[in-house]
Amino acid sequence: MAAELPDTTYAVLGLIDKVPGASGYELVAVAGRSFAHFWPISQTLLYRELDRLANLGWVAATRVEQLHAPSKWTYHTTAAGQQALAGWLAAPTPATSSFRSGVLLRFFFSYRMHPDQVGSLLADYRSTLQAQQEELLMMMDKLAAVSTPTARAGRLTALHGLRTTQARLRWVEEVEAQLGEDDS
Amino acid sequence: MAAELPDTTYAVLGLIDKVPGASGYELVAVAGRSFAHFWPISQTLLYRELDRLANLGWVAATRVEQLHAPSKWTYHTTAAGQQALAGWLAAPTPATSSFRSGVLLRFFFSYRMHPDQVGSLLADYRSTLQAQQEELLMMMDKLAAVSTPTARAGRLTALHGLRTTQARLRWVEEVEAQLGEDDS
DNA sequence: GTTCCCATGTAACCCGTTACATGATTTT
DNA sequence: AAAATCATGTAACGGGTTACATGGGAAC
Numbered sequence: 001m002a003a004e005l006p007d008t009t010y011a012v013l014g015l016i017d018k019v020p021g022a023s024g025y026e027l028v029a030v031a032g033r034s035f036a037h038f039w040p041i042s043q044t045l046l047y048r049e050l051d052r053l054a055n056l057g058w059v060a061a062t063r064v065e066q067l068h069a070p071s072k073w074t075y076h077t078t079a080a081g082q083q084a085l086a087g088w089l090a091a092p093t094p095a096t097s098s099f100r101s102g103v104l105l106r107f108f109f110s111y112r113m114h115p116d117q118v119g120s121l122l123a124d125y126r127s128t129l130q131a132q133q134e135e136l137l138m139m140m141d142k143l144a145a146v147s148t149p150t151a152r153a154g155r156l157t158a159l160h161g162l163r164t165t166q167a168r169l170r171w172v173e174e175v176e177a178q179l180g181e182d183d184s
Numbered sequence: 185m186a187a188e189l190p191d192t193t194y195a196v197l198g199l200i201d202k203v204p205g206a207s208g209y210e211l212v213a214v215a216g217r218s219f220a221h222f223w224p225i226s227q228t229l230l231y232r233e234l235d236r237l238a239n240l241g242w243v244a245a246t247r248v249e250q251l252h253a254p255s256k257w258t259y260h261t262t263a264a265g266q267q268a269l270a271g272w273l274a275a276p277t278p279a280t281s282s283f284r285s286g287v288l289l290r291f292f293f294s295y296r297m298h299p300d301q302v303g304s305l306l307a308d309y310r311s312t313l314q315a316q317q318e319e320l321l322m323m324m325d326k327l328a329a330v331s332t333p334t335a336r337a338g339r340l341t342a343l344h345g346l347r348t349t350q351a352r353l354r355w356v357e358e359v360e361a362q363l364g365e366d367d368s
Numbered sequence: 369g370t371t372c373c374c375a376t377g378t379a380a381c382c383c384g385t386t387a388c389a390t391g392a393t394t395t396t
Numbered sequence: 397a398a399a400a401t402c403a404t405g406t407a408a409c410g411g412g413t414t415a416c417a418t419g420g421g422a423a424c
Contacts, residue, residue, distance in 0.1 A: 006382090006383070007286055007289060008383080008384085010289075011289055014292070014293040014296075017293075017296070018293070023402085023403070023404095024403075024404070024405095025401095025402060025403050025404075026402095026403095034292070035288075035289060035292050037283075038283055038284065038285045038288040038289065038292075039284055039285070039288070039289045039292075040282070040284070040384095041384090042384065042385060042386085043404095044384080044385075044386085044405085044406090045383075045384055045385080047404070047405070048383095048384095066402090068393065068394075068402095069392080069393065069394090069401085069402050069403075070391075070392055070393080070402060070403050070404085071403080072402080072403060072404085073403090073404085085293070085296060086296060089290060089293060089294075089296055089297050089301065090297070090301060092308075093286055093287060093290055093305060093308060094286065095286065095287070095308070095312050096284070096285075096286035097283075097284060097285045097286055097287065098224070098282065098283070098284045099221075099222055099281075099282070099283050099284075100222065100223055100224070100280070100281060100282045100283075101222045101223070101280075101281045102191055102277055102278065102279065102280035102281055103277055103279070103281065104219075104222040104223070104341050104344060105191060105194075105195055105219060105222065105223045106273060106277055107337060107340065107341055107344075108198070108218070108219050108222075108223075108337055108338065108341050109198040109201075109202070109269070109273060109337070110273075110337050111333035111334050111336075111337050112198075112201070112269060112270060112273055113273050113274070117273065117274060121277060124276075124277060124279070128279050149295035150295050152295075153291060153292055153293070153294050153295050154292065156291065156359055156362075157288050157291055157292050159355065159358070159359075160288060160291075160352065160355050163351040163352065163354065163355045163358075164348055164351055164352060164355075166351065167347040167348055167350065167351035168344065168347065168348060170347065171343065171344050171347045171348075174343070174347075175340055175343075178340075190410085190411065192411080192412085207374090207375070207376095208375075208376070208377095209373095209374060209375050209376075210374095210375095224412095225412090226412065226413060226414085227376095227377095228377085228378090228412080228413075228414085229411075229412055229413080231376070231377070232411095232412095250374090252374095252421065252422075253373085253374050253375080253420085253421070253422090254374060254375050254376085254419075254420060254421080255375080256374080256375060256376085257375090257376085369424100370423105370424090371422100371423085371424080372421105372422080372423075372424090373420105373421085373422075373423090374419100374420085374421085374422095375418100375419090375420095376417105376418090376419100377416105377417080377418085378415105378416085378417075378418105379414105379415090379416085379417105380413100380414090380415090380416105381412105381413085381414085381415105382410105382411105382412095382413090383410105383411095383412090383413095384409105384410095384411090384412105385408105385409085385410090385411100386407105386408090386409085387406105387407090387408090387409105388405105388406085388407085388408105389404105389405080389406080389407105390403100390404090390405085390406105391402100391403090391404100392401105392402085392403095393400105393401080393402080394399100394400080394401075394402095395398100395399080395400070395401090396397100396398085396399075396400090
């Protein structure tokens with residue numbers, strides 16, 4: 001019986017299924033632009049998964065020579081790969097979700113900080129959230145122009161991030177208001 | 185120059201500073217009840233950090249014999265440990281935050297699923313979110329009764345989780361409504 | 369008398385990261 | 397001449413996980 005594979009393997013498999021004929025280099029870029037917000041993958045890891053998928057026979061690699069750029073490997077899913085992807089999608093989701101926030105961890109110990117340190121912690125958090133928000137808005141804008149099922153799925157995951165980010169921005173304001181009361 | 189320590193080390197250090205005289209076993213329980221929502225720590229890892237902190241001289245361990253239970257080690261921060269904690273809190277936060285969601289990853293590939301598979305994916309997601317919400321509400325309720333700075337900090341981090349969870353619940357409804365339109 | 373709570377630990381694994389290497393081609 | 401893009405890879409590390417071991421006292 002085969003050992004269970006990490007979700008990351010299926011993430012890369014799904015990407016190749018979505019963008020057939022792409023090189024590893026291109027897949028890294030696509031991953032960074034698409035699901036990086038809820039499933040980040042580093043370049044090294046993606047290449048490792050490419051190896052694994054090829055060994056499993058789930059993707060096939062083709063060498064492509066280029067004139068104005070170095071040669072590259074391109075990938076596409078095999079029938080077995082598409083079946084594996086479908087099986088993974090059909091299986092019950094084990095609710096694998098992880099969240100770690102350095103900001104919240106520090107805020108949890110904020111009673112050991114000077115009040116203005118707490119202020120700048122929140123201010124920094126707000127600006128990262130705002131940057132995130134703009135990025136997500138741009139992504140959704142770009143996807144709104146396309147009316148394919150894949151674009152819609154991407155747009156809705158971006159919306160998930162946007163709603164999350166907006167709620168957290170409101171939280172920052174809520175907390176700042178509450179802390180402001182005590183300082184006066 | 186000392187290698188940089190992971191945030192987890194400071195998380196445990198902060199916990200001991202917050203709950204002095206606790207045993208490793210108790211700290212595991214406290215960590216699970218307090219910052220597990222944004223900084224989960226497994227039992228094994230926490231014990232490893234306890235070792236590290238003792239070796240650093242940031243916490244001191246005391247053996248305590250018990251009559252009706254096995255002997256235990258209890259921990260409290262040293263002056264050096266408190267200084268290290270303060271230094272960590274004062275340093276600029278490198279925005280270490282990571283988020284990985286198995287649900288979103290699958291939803292991103294939902295165009296390869298049957299419509300009712302998407303439906304149950306969302307339904308499952310909703311119930312985990314609702315369970316999370318109730319847990320956070322209970323936590324906030326319990327902390328609202330206490331009016332110490334540490335309780336307030338804990339309550340506000342719980343509020344962060346609550347706002348996040350609520351936004352995601354609204355996202356589920358938003359998405360379900362949008363998918364419902366197409367099925368009819 | 370089995371199961372739960374207290375209490376600490378070992379072993380093994382591997383996912384994911386950072387840093388670095390290489391080399392050609394194209395743009396500035 | 398330098399920097400950016402394309403393209404793939406190696407090496408080393410470590411943080412975090414799961415599974416398991418142990419053992420006594422308490423509770424049901």
